[in-house]
Amino acid sequence: xxxxxxxxSLFARALTVGMTILAIALSVALFLxxxxxxxxxxxxxxxxxxxxxxxxxxRSGSVQLLLYSxxxxxxxxxxxxxESYQDIAARSExxxxxxxxxGDSHRQFRVMGTTRGFFEHYKxxxxxxxxxxxxxxxxxxxDTVIGADVAQSLGYKIGDPIVVAHxxxxxxxxxxxxxxxxxxxxxxxxxxxxxxxxxxxxxxxIHVDWRSGAKIPGQSTPQDVIREMDLTPKAVTAALxxxxxxxxxxxxxxxxxxxxxxxxxxVLPGVALQELWSIVGLAETALLAVSGMVVVxxxxxxxxxxxxxxxxxxREMAIYRAMGARPARIIAMLVFEAMxxxxxxxxxxxxxxxxxxxxxxxxxxxAFGLWLPIEAPMMRELWVILGVIAAGAIVSLVPALxxxxxxxxxxMMVKT
Amino acid sequence: MTKAVLSLSQVNFRWPGxxxxxxxxxxxxxxxxxxxxxxxxxxxxxSTLLSLICGTLLPDSGSIxxxxxxxxxxxxxxxxxxxxxxxxxxxxxxNLLPFATVSDNIMLPLQFAPQRRKRTHDATREAENLCxxxxxxxxxxxxxxxxxxxxxxxxxxxxxxxxxxxxLIIADEPTSALDATSQAAFLDLLFxxxxxxxxxxxxxxxxxxxxxxxxxxxxxxxxAEIKRDGQ
Ligand SMILES: Nc1ncnc2c1ncn2[C@@H]1O[C@H](COP(=O)(O)OP(=O)(O)O)[C@@H](O)[C@H]1O
Ligand SMILES: [Mg+2]
Numbered sequence: 001x002x003x004x005x006x007x008x009s010l011f012a013r014a015l016t017v018g019m020t021i022l023a024i025a026l027s028v029a030l031f032l033x034x035x036x037x038x039x040x041x042x043x044x045x046x047x048x049x050x051x052x053x054x055x056x057x058x059r060s061g062s063v064q065l066l067l068y069s070x071x072x073x074x075x076x077x078x079x080x081x082x083e084s085y086q087d088i089a090a091r092s093e094x095x096x097x098x099x100x101x102x103g104d105s106h107r108q109f110r111v112m113g114t115t116r117g118f119f120e121h122y123k124x125x126x127x128x129x130x131x132x133x134x135x136x137x138x139x140x141x142x143d144t145v146i147g148a149d150v151a152q153s154l155g156y157k158i159g160d161p162i163v164v165a166h167x168x169x170x171x172x173x174x175x176x177x178x179x180x181x182x183x184x185x186x187x188x189x190x191x192x193x194x195x196x197x198x199x200x201x202x203x204x205x206i207h208v209d210w211r212s213g214a215k216i217p218g219q220s221t222p223q224d225v226i227r228e229m230d231l232t233p234k235a236v237t238a239a240l241x242x243x244x245x246x247x248x249x250x251x252x253x254x255x256x257x258x259x260x261x262x263x264x265x266x267v268l269p270g271v272a273l274q275e276l277w278s279i280v281g282l283a284e285t286a287l288l289a290v291s292g293m294v295v296v297x298x299x300x301x302x303x304x305x306x307x308x309x310x311x312x313x314x315r316e317m318a319i320y321r322a323m324g325a326r327p328a329r330i331i332a333m334l335v336f337e338a339m340x341x342x343x344x345x346x347x348x349x350x351x352x353x354x355x356x357x358x359x360x361x362x363x364x365x366x367a368f369g370l371w372l373p374i375e376a377p378m379m380r381e382l383w384v385i386l387g388v389i390a391a392g393a394i395v396s397l398v399p400a401l402x403x404x405x406x407x408x409x410x411x412m413m414v415k416t
Numbered sequence: 417m418t419k420a421v422l423s424l425s426q427v428n429f430r431w432p433g434x435x436x437x438x439x440x441x442x443x444x445x446x447x448x449x450x451x452x453x454x455x456x457x458x459x460x461x462x463s464t465l466l467s468l469i470c471g472t473l474l475p476d477s478g479s480i481x482x483x484x485x486x487x488x489x490x491x492x493x494x495x496x497x498x499x500x501x502x503x504x505x506x507x508x509x510x511n512l513l514p515f516a517t518v519s520d521n522i523m524l525p526l527q528f529a530p531q532r533r534k535r536t537h538d539a540t541r542e543a544e545n546l547c548x549x550x551x552x553x554x555x556x557x558x559x560x561x562x563x564x565x566x567x568x569x570x571x572x573x574x575x576x577x578x579x580x581x582x583x584l585i586i587a588d589e590p591t592s593a594l595d596a597t598s599q600a601a602f603l604d605l606l607f608x609x610x611x612x613x614x615x616x617x618x619x620x621x622x623x624x625x626x627x628x629x630x631x632x633x634x635x636x637x638x639x640a641e642i643k644r645d646g647q
Contacts (some may be wrong), residue, residue, distance in 0.1 A: 004520075004528055005515075005516055005524075006515065008511070008515045008516050008520075009515050009516075011515065012514065012515030060600075176479050178639070222492075316513060318512070319497075319513060319524075320505070320524075322470070322499075322505045323474075323500060323505070323524045323525040323527070323528055323576075324496050324497055324499050324500020324501075324525060324528030324529055325496065325528055326492070326496045326497075327492075328493075335635050338630060347626060408549075411467050411469060411470075411472030411473060412470060412472050412505065412507075413463050413467055413472075
């Protein structure tokens with residue numbers, strides 16, 4: 001019965017109590033939302049590449065290799081010669097190998113030369129394959145398949161011409177050899193979305209009239225001549241490798257790392273991704289810490305409202321005392337009120353997160369390729385709710401102890 | 417000679433602090449079923465004396481015996497519970513929890529007094545009966561306390577003091593917020609109820625005109641020695 005009086009008292013102060021609960025609910029929703037995005041981002045980050053056992057490139061750092069080969073951030077310091085590539089391809093452990101040639105760009109997007117094997121073997125989000133939503137995978141030398149973001153931000157349709165620029169952010173373009181969009185890929189949430197894919201030979205073809213990074217003056221080989229030429233590349237930037245048996249991964253990795261003819265590096269994508277996440281993830285942890293502080297702030301706000309309500313509630317407490325309530329009862333009452341506010345706030349916060357998730361899930365997936373799974377409330381949510389209730393109780397002890405002292409001093413007489 | 421419900425002997429109390437108000441009551445007895453009016457000027461220490469009797473203040477020396485128990489010998493928690501069991505308290509005004517219903521307010525002391533609650537078989541029914549006897553309209557028990565007039569609130573406070581029939585009612589200037597006609601009506605109702613149950617009443621007032629209804633009228637100056645350090 002005393003409980004329902006406490007609830008009636010809360011209802012009588014509906015506006016301030018409601019504001020306090022709202023603040024707690026929003027802070028909890030923010031905290032859980034950040035946590036959801038964080039785990040979602042971590043998972044989809046780890047899902048950027050799957051099904052590939054080793055990434056091979058010139059010797060550098062494993063994170064650097066991952067960055068330029070998979071995320072297309074930064075540049076390779078060196079290439080892998082075609083001979084080394086073929087040596088690796090010929091090894092018995094190798095099930096498949098896909099070359100990657102980088103270095104050119106189209107507008108703000110990178111151009112990647114590869115083989116049809118890329119579409120077959122590159123997997124993301126636990127084994128999903130690339131798929132064309134429009135058109136076909138390139139079959140002509142000057143065909144290109146573009147990622148979803150490329151198509152969207154440049155407004156390209158099947159059949160549109162594309163001129164590739166030499167190097168990155170460069171104004172020297174390979175004007176003589178325009179490409180044609182033959183296919184547009186489905187959104188994946190991976191760097192593929194931001195890539196212009198051409199065949200390995202095409203990369204060779206557009207550089208026919210170039211020597212060591214500069215156009216040979218006056219030379220312009222016509223397209224039909226180029227088509228007759230041998231377009232075997234001299235080098236590739238990196239290669240994705242699949243092994244026949246997972247047991248062979250480490251021995252192949254060691255063999256490549258100790259390859260005598262050229263300094264090479266082979267990394268396990270999962271390991272390199274984890275290494276990279278430990279750098280990138282720091283920011284997300286900081287974000288989580290900040291949103292945790294927002295929850296603390298909301299609870300301190302609740303403490304402030306309890307404090308400011310004490311004076312006007314002095315009479316209420318004197319009535320309880322006159323009726324025979326012990327001063328400890330006053331503490332229990334205030335702590336209970338705080339726990340109730342915290343509990344309602346936390347529950348509303350959880351519900352809010354799910355409501356937002358249901359609405360935002362498809363939008364976020366489409367816009368960022370970030371898949372936020374909607375799962376039944378888990379231990380984590382339960383712990384957050386319990387934690388908020390406990391923290392609310394602890395925080396409310398401060399005003400409750402003050403109320404205790406006040407009510408011991410007042411007894412049943414309030415001077416006003 | 418009838419039994420004493422309340423007796424004070426050699427009670428000394430001094431408020432801490434510089435304003436140092438002190439009160440000594442050598443001897444005060446309220447008999448069972450007796451109604452006593454305690455007169456005194458504002459600031460003379462009437463409320464202080466009532467707090468001592470209720471046990472929310474402890475005397476520096478002397479004994480206060482309520483229904484045969486020396487309350488200063490009890491622990492804090494036991495004293496609070498004893499107060500709930502033995503006394504019904506009515507203040508000057510603002511007696512009720514404004515957010516609670518009238519019946520919740522009336523039944524509030526039963527929360528802290530298990531024996532008094534046991535004596536009250538059907539508390540809701542009892543609250544309704546008291547309200548009717550005190551001239552409150554039907555259905556009042558379900559109303560919010562804040563919806564009532566001041567006069568009605570004071571009657572609800574009487575009902576709350578009476579529920580479960582504690583041996584002693586303590587009232588601190590309960591009529592001072594009412595006009596003259598309401599005062600008379602209020603006292604009629606109060607005396608009607610305490611007469612029926614042989615309840616003792618100790619009522620504080622600064623208005624001597626209300627005195628004729630009481631068995632005994634005493635002045636605080638006559639029974640107590642009051643000192644102020646400043647004087
Ligand atoms: N909480 C308190 N702290 C210190 N002194 C007090 C307190 N309450 C009352 N007093 C002192 O006791 C005197 C009597 O107060 P009170 O018992 O309320 O008088 P009355 O009820 O007769 O008007 C006051 O003048 C004041 O000096
Ligand atoms: Mg007074």
